[in-house]
Amino acid sequence: MKHLLDTSSLSREDAIGILDIAEEMTQVSTREVKKLPVLRGRTVVNLFFEDSTRTRLSFEAAAKRLSADVLNFSAKGSSVSKGESLQDTVQTISAMGADAIVVRHSAAGTAQRLADTGWIDVPVVNAGDGTHEHPTQALLDAFTLRRALGGFPASGAAGEGPRGLGLDGAKVAVVGDILHSRVARSNVHLLHRLGADVHLIAPPTLLPWGAQTWPVTIHYDFDEALGSVDFDAVMMLRVQHERMHESFFPNAREYSRLWGLSESRLRRLPKEAFIMHPGPMNRGFEISAAAADSPRALVLDQVENGVSVRMAVLYRLLTGQEETID
Numbered sequence: 001m002k003h004l005l006d007t008s009s010l011s012r013e014d015a016i017g018i019l020d021i022a023e024e025m026t027q028v029s030t031r032e033v034k035k036l037p038v039l040r041g042r043t044v045v046n047l048f049f050e051d052s053t054r055t056r057l058s059f060e061a062a063a064k065r066l067s068a069d070v071l072n073f074s075a076k077g078s079s080v081s082k083g084e085s086l087q088d089t090v091q092t093i094s095a096m097g098a099d100a101i102v103v104r105h106s107a108a109g110t111a112q113r114l115a116d117t118g119w120i121d122v123p124v125v126n127a128g129d130g131t132h133e134h135p136t137q138a139l140l141d142a143f144t145l146r147r148a149l150g151g152f153p154a155s156g157a158a159g160e161g162p163r164g165l166g167l168d169g170a171k172v173a174v175v176g177d178i179l180h181s182r183v184a185r186s187n188v189h190l191l192h193r194l195g196a197d198v199h200l201i202a203p204p205t206l207l208p209w210g211a212q213t214w215p216v217t218i219h220y221d222f223d224e225a226l227g228s229v230d231f232d233a234v235m236m237l238r239v240q241h242e243r244m245h246e247s248f249f250p251n252a253r254e255y256s257r258l259w260g261l262s263e264s265r266l267r268r269l270p271k272e273a274f275i276m277h278p279g280p281m282n283r284g285f286e287i288s289a290a291a292a293d294s295p296r297a298l299v300l301d302q303v304e305n306g307v308s309v310r311m312a313v314l315y316r317l318l319t320g321q322e323e324t325i326d
């Protein structure tokens, strides 16, 4: 595995390998040892052409916990505003010494382009490319769900946790703006590959063309879906106004009434069901405060686990190690 560009081409074995390494990384960071020396002398570049809080900071934390140096680039305030191209930007930063590039860009395919063009010759990690994919988000979501459902470790026998489910057969609903969501796309591929039963719940206008061919069950009515399936987890998505023309903005009150995880829908969920959201959340729009702050919400676990999962990805790509930490 040279790059991490998407989950659509990530094998089940590679995905489980990353989740298992992430489990070890979590154990390391909760022990006395706060840092591993495995990437000492290496430099990870965070190249962000779109805004981010969670992804950029957790890649930085992950790299530092592995003792790597970090260079953070943000397009805002950079020479991109003077017309510098993607190629020149990447090669300029690379000339300062980069051993891995983590890239977020509004154009789908940017990470693939960096991996394919030969402008640089280091591992590339896709931190979100337009509406295409966000593979580390899906990996941290799978990791969080696997832990919550008691399925660790997923690589061998069934988990010994309280529900013994792992992800095999877990019923996961992804709700909302699927059309613009790279998180949804990455999760559909990965969760399906890990054995989950994935359901998409959305208005027809917020589903991409071709979603009918994905390995999912589609519902056009949130209440009907809640009445017919006992979900193990419900993953709410933000409506991405920044990727829509103003004339297509859904009415906030109507959207929230039809597609939001309100307090009453929260009560209708099975009482063991978990609530997830990749963030940032729009409280009162796609998710109520009651749901976001519920003891069943895994939102902050997702953020916390993001560091371990990104440590595992950097470790895997930069050391070539497939399983355990030396």
Ligand code: CP
Pocket (backbone or CB within 6 Å): 051, 052, 053, 054, 055, 056, 128, 134, 137, 278, 279, 280
């Ligand atoms: N989930 C996610 O990608 O969040 P950020 O945009 O804050 O990185």
